[in-house]
Amino acid sequence: MARYQLTLAYDGTDFFGSQRQAKSRTVQGELEKALCKLGWTGRSVILAGRTDRGVHATGQVAVVDLDWPHPDNDLVHALNADLPADMAVKEARTVHAKFHPRFDAQSRRYRYKLFCQPIRDPIRERFAWRIWPEVNGEISANAANLFLGMHDFSAFGSPTTPKGTTVRTVMKAEWMQAEQDEWQFEVQADAFLYRMVRRLVFVQVAVAQGKFSTEAIARSLAQQAKAGSRSEIPAGLAPAHGLTLVEVAYPHLESIGQ
Numbered sequence: 001m002a003r004y005q006l007t008l009a010y011d012g013t014d015f016f017g018s019q020r021q022a023k024s025r026t027v028q029g030e031l032e033k034a035l036c037k038l039g040w041t042g043r044s045v046i047l048a049g050r051t052d053r054g055v056h057a058t059g060q061v062a063v064v065d066l067d068w069p070h071p072d073n074d075l076v077h078a079l080n081a082d083l084p085a086d087m088a089v090k091e092a093r094t095v096h097a098k099f100h101p102r103f104d105a106q107s108r109r110y111r112y113k114l115f116c117q118p119i120r121d122p123i124r125e126r127f128a129w130r131i132w133p134e135v136n137g138e139i140s141a142n143a144a145n146l147f148l149g150m151h152d153f154s155a156f157g158s159p160t161t162p163k164g165t166t167v168r169t170v171m172k173a174e175w176m177q178a179e180q181d182e183w184q185f186e187v188q189a190d191a192f193l194y195r196m197v198r199r200l201v202f203v204q205v206a207v208a209q210g211k212f213s214t215e216a217i218a219r220s221l222a223q224q225a226k227a228g229s230r231s232e233i234p235a236g237l238a239p240a241h242g243l244t245l246v247e248v249a250y251p252h253l254e255s256i257g258q
Helices: 027-036 072-082 137-145 196-208 214-222
Strands: 002-010 056-066 087-095 107-116 129-131 149-152 167-179 182-189 243-249
Touching (some): 002 072, 107 167, 107 196, 137 182
Antiparallel strands (some): 002 087
């Protein structure tokens, strides 16, 4: 019996999130079905983090204990033979018995895609948020810079546990123009609050469309309990289908993901 670290990629469109549910199709559920065909008798696969319904991944990490007397790469092929077409194992490697994909993670990196068009595009809209009016790239970049460093992000997400902290450290937050009408927001942090990335994107798009100012973002980050600070930030989330979990990084190991 050995512990294996698996790197997963999936199109989240037809999944009800990553975490196993009794009556819904999930990433964890499909992975466990494939593992059972290889003789796995464990109770649960451990994931590095939860992704919501419709969110994609190219670098999700799972850990499983398995009796597999073959090379690691053979495990990749064996699992992919039984997994559905909208998910795959990209890599498998043996790790030490106490390795935990969530607690040992040093950082996580997400990418959000959007494009600016007044008319729907059925192909691109599977993996990107269509918005209109178009965004101002310079304003978006200025807003993203405000998130860098350690802040209380309580105005931008919910704690992942009932009494969990809302303080997070963001190492990277930047916008890149992929095509003339396409933008990508990439953000990396030690951890994220529940729905934090989608909230960050929604707020920045609102700023870039001139709906409110970057100063409101700065005030919301400066003081958690400041009266009225939450009301300055418009309510809402960017749609799930534009979001992809790209990478989970671990100390003293090569990064897992793209």
